[in-house]
Amino acid sequence: MNSLTIARAIHILSIVVWIGGVCFVTAIILPAIKLQFSFAQQESIFQLVENRFAKLAKWMVVIAGISGFYMVYLLDAWDRFFSLQFFWMHAMVLVWLIFMLALFVVEPLLAKSHGAHNSNPEQSLKLTLRLHIVLLTFSLLTVFVSVLGAHGAFY
Numbered sequence: 001m002n003s004l005t006i007a008r009a010i011h012i013l014s015i016v017v018w019i020g021g022v023c024f025v026t027a028i029i030l031p032a033i034k035l036q037f038s039f040a041q042q043e044s045i046f047q048l049v050e051n052r053f054a055k056l057a058k059w060m061v062v063i064a065g066i067s068g069f070y071m072v073y074l075l076d077a078w079d080r081f082f083s084l085q086f087f088w089m090h091a092m093v094l095v096w097l098i099f100m101l102a103l104f105v106v107e108p109l110l111a112k113s114h115g116a117h118n119s120n121p122e123q124s125l126k127l128t129l130r131l132h133i134v135l136l137t138f139s140l141l142t143v144f145v146s147v148l149g150a151h152g153a154f155y
């Protein structure tokens, strides 16, 4: 077993926990909260779940990035980023960048301003759910095309 195989296994493990978690929050937790609780309660329950998941997701996103770039280095595949054929490599890095920004920049900023009262919790939960659906769809599509791409489907 070589370092590339180990890096690949670690990469996929982190992706499973991270994107699997996003899927669980989006498909199960958010709709359940919407159905069961009052608007006032919805926001605080969502914050509780999302904050706990964010801690785990941060580690997974960092591990996915390290293992991903380590594979690019081992494969000496930097030139893939200049070729359209490897659009799935661009998609992986884009998903990674979006989550890095969301978890390490946007969320802490929102948490800081969260002390201020949210005047429209219903609207903000709706927007949160929509954003999660878009991000989850893009992430799952990326997983799909990355497996195809890594196994030679596009050349």
Ligand code: HEM
Binding pocket: 008, 011, 012, 015, 019, 064, 065, 067, 068, 069, 071, 072, 075, 077, 092, 093, 095, 096, 139, 140, 142, 143, 144, 146, 147, 149, 150, 151
């Ligand atoms: C910094 C971000 C990332 C980098 C640099 C990166 C890099 C890589 C590399 C080099 C490979 C191996 C390609 C090959 O064998 O030819 C790979 C495989 C893969 N990556 Fe990423 N990746 C990143 C993020 C992601 C994300 C966010 C996802 C999921 C949304 C993802 C999902 C996958 C999948 C499913 C494979 C295919 C594994 C296989 O079937 O062998 N990666 N990645």
